[in-house]
Amino acid sequence: MRASRWALIVIVLLIAAVIGVAYGTLRLTPLEVLQGAFGSGTSTQVAVIRQLRLPRVLLAALVGAGLGASGAALQGATRNGLAEPYLLGVSGGAAVGAVIAVALHAPTAVVPLAGLAGALAAVALSLIVARASGGQGDARVVLMAGVVVGAFANAAIMVALAGVDANAVRGALWWMMGSAADASWAQVRALSVYVAVGVAALLALARSIDLLALGEDAAAGMGINVARVTLAVYVAGALLAAGTVAAAGLVGFVGLLVPHLARMAGARTHRTIIGAAALGGAALVVLADLVARVAHPPAELPLGAVTAILGVPFFLSRLRRLA
Amino acid sequence: MLSATRVHRAFVALSCATLALGGACRTDAPQPSGARDDFGDMISPVATTPQRIVSLNPTTTELLYAIGAGGRLVGRTTWDLYPPEVRNVPDLGPGLRPNVEAVIAARPDLAILYASDDNRDAARRLRAAGIRTVAYRVDRIADFARVTHVLGELTADTSAARFTVDTVQATLARVRAATAPLAHPTAFWILWESPLLAVGGGSFLNELLVAAGARNVYDSLPGPSPAVSFEDLVRRDPDVILASPQSRRHILADPRWRALRAVRTGRVLVFDTTIVNGPSARVGASAVSLARLLHPGAI
Numbered sequence: 001m002r003a004s005r006w007a008l009i010v011i012v013l014l015i016a017a018v019i020g021v022a023y024g025t026l027r028l029t030p031l032e033v034l035q036g037a038f039g040s041g042t043s044t045q046v047a048v049i050r051q052l053r054l055p056r057v058l059l060a061a062l063v064g065a066g067l068g069a070s071g072a073a074l075q076g077a078t079r080n081g082l083a084e085p086y087l088l089g090v091s092g093g094a095a096v097g098a099v100i101a102v103a104l105h106a107p108t109a110v111v112p113l114a115g116l117a118g119a120l121a122a123v124a125l126s127l128i129v130a131r132a133s134g135g136q137g138d139a140r141v142v143l144m145a146g147v148v149v150g151a152f153a154n155a156a157i158m159v160a161l162a163g164v165d166a167n168a169v170r171g172a173l174w175w176m177m178g179s180a181a182d183a184s185w186a187q188v189r190a191l192s193v194y195v196a197v198g199v200a201a202l203l204a205l206a207r208s209i210d211l212l213a214l215g216e217d218a219a220a221g222m223g224i225n226v227a228r229v230t231l232a233v234y235v236a237g238a239l240l241a242a243g244t245v246a247a248a249g250l251v252g253f254v255g256l257l258v259p260h261l262a263r264m265a266g267a268r269t270h271r272t273i274i275g276a277a278a279l280g281g282a283a284l285v286v287l288a289d290l291v292a293r294v295a296h297p298p299a300e301l302p303l304g305a306v307t308a309i310l311g312v313p314f315f316l317s318r319l320r321r322l323a
Numbered sequence: 324m325l326s327a328t329r330v331h332r333a334f335v336a337l338s339c340a341t342l343a344l345g346g347a348c349r350t351d352a353p354q355p356s357g358a359r360d361d362f363g364d365m366i367s368p369v370a371t372t373p374q375r376i377v378s379l380n381p382t383t384t385e386l387l388y389a390i391g392a393g394g395r396l397v398g399r400t401t402w403d404l405y406p407p408e409v410r411n412v413p414d415l416g417p418g419l420r421p422n423v424e425a426v427i428a429a430r431p432d433l434a435i436l437y438a439s440d441d442n443r444d445a446a447r448r449l450r451a452a453g454i455r456t457v458a459y460r461v462d463r464i465a466d467f468a469r470v471t472h473v474l475g476e477l478t479a480d481t482s483a484a485r486f487t488v489d490t491v492q493a494t495l496a497r498v499r500a501a502t503a504p505l506a507h508p509t510a511f512w513i514l515w516e517s518p519l520l521a522v523g524g525g526s527f528l529n530e531l532l533v534a535a536g537a538r539n540v541y542d543s544l545p546g547p548s549p550a551v552s553f554e555d556l557v558r559r560d561p562d563v564i565l566a567s568p569q570s571r572r573h574i575l576a577d578p579r580w581r582a583l584r585a586v587r588t589g590r591v592l593v594f595d596t597t598i599v600n601g602p603s604a605r606v607g608a609s610a611v612s613l614a615r616l617l618h619p620g621a622i
Contacts, residue, residue: 047582
């Protein structure tokens with residue numbers, strides 16, 4: 001991919017981040033934004049910029065980077081342009097964990113952790129199911145196992161929500177639609193570790209994913225342990241997706257959409273596709289979160305609904321080519 | 324032309340007027356004042372006073388206890404928690420889209436539903452099973468008075484209903500009079516943290532806030548519990564925040580909330596969490612407790 005394309009993605013990300021910090025329901029002048037950022041404004045300005053908008057923009061960027069990189073690697077490893085982290089059952093598993101926590105009246109802070117546990121359990125279950133059927137090296141079998149685990153998760157959610165009060169159901173649904181509204185510096189720190197480790201692992205696997213993309217037999221012929229590389233990509237991709245789910249709930253279609261945009265921008269090897277998808281995903285989710293924040297005041301839109309509105313037309317327009 | 328029902332009602336009114344000094348006014352053949360419930364369905368007249376009542380709305384359940392008909396309950400929802408003796412009444416499940424078979428199995432001679440569209444089908448099925456069924460919305464303070472009178476007529480104890488309504492309205496009037504001359508602080512009443520849910524203009528809690536001498540920063544939003552964004556709340560910057568004990572702890576521990584003046588000035592107040600279900604007979608006492616919270620010493 002040409003340097004000018006990289007520069008373009010970085011510039012879009014930076015512009016999105018600046019708009020995200022400067023613009024919101026509370027109208028602030030550029031000077032007030034700067035005063036808030038440097039701590040010299042009123043206590044409200046400082047709190048809005050430092051405690052609300054900055055962590056929110058950073059969290060959205062990390063969510064987008066994690067989902068973009070995860071989707072790029074999974075599409076490469078499965079040789080399927082429709083693959084994305086959620087097809088592994090990650091979304092369903094995370095939702096089950098969160099909804100059970102809500103139904104048990106767990107403190108709000110525990111809900112994302114329960115989501116993370118559910119996401120990791122779902123991935124483990126998908127891989128165990130695939131292994132039990134003897135198909136752990138076969139991307140299609142693992143994807144099918146993920147779909148089945150996701151369907152089971154949906155049933156479990158319905159059971160868990162049968163006896164909870166209306167506000168708790170609303171809370172659970174809100175979380176399942178994704179939102180960066182509760183972003184905090186603690187979440188930014190936690191997710192930055194997930195994203196750094198996950199993206200580094202996927203970049204290290206990028207060369208093997210390039211070979212896998214040629215086909216399993218060809219890859220095996222070039223000395224790649226197909227089953228082991230596939231498993232490593234799944235675990236790293238699921239870890240990234242689960243971390244984003246714990247931070248911001250379920251934000252769909254980013255992992256599907258962004259890798260294709262990266263390839264359209266000229267990325268060919270998985271090292272560049274994963275890197276460009278991470279940066280592009282960050283820009284996309286920061287912009288989507290801005291829309292979620294300001295489109296429908298005084299309420300917010302769910303972030304996952306905004307990314308779905310962007311992602312579904314793209315998905316449909318490319319379905320024939322991707323499948 | 325006077326119908327038999329209206330003749331009967333006139334007779335009941337005359338009897339009540341005669342018996343007013345004696346205090347009690349019971350009728351053997353109860354007839355509701357409105358011929359239709361809040362679904363617009365006809366209320367079938369009966370010759371006997373209901374003895375087995377299923378109430379699938381915590382607020383109507385409370386009202387039945389308040390007018391002395393609680394002992395006739397044979398079914399309630401999972402969410403009925405007040406008064407404490409209601410726990411001895413069989414739990415028939417949810418109040419929205421109720422378990423119709425469970426209601427029929429309780430063999431009620433009167434079923435009272437919440438008049439939400441979700442319950443239209445249940446009302447139809449219960450009537451088809453021969454159970455006298457009525458549905459009422461009890462969302463606002465005006466609904467409290469209206470439905471309490473209807474329940475009094477349905478259970479044949481109109482004087483108890485009137486006494487309940489009069490007592491509550493007298494208390495509300497006392498609270499309004501006490502808070503009217505005071506400065507009304509702006510208030511945000513948090514119902515849920517994620518998503519952030521506020522008490523909106525469509526809730527009886529908004530009416531309680533007004534009676535207790537405050538102005539809800541979200542009174543222009545029509546719903547009872549609208550979702551709002553945190554930054555919009557910062558923009559409205561209320562004088563006071565009303566929160567549950569748990570929410571108050573979270574608010575004080577989360578640095579984001581320092582953006583609000585009410586948090587920085589220590590004006591995050593804990594409300595009585597038992598009052599939020601609906602405008603029951605405790606609505607007067609709720610207004611008193613809220614007024615004392617907002618204006619200590621005023622009442």
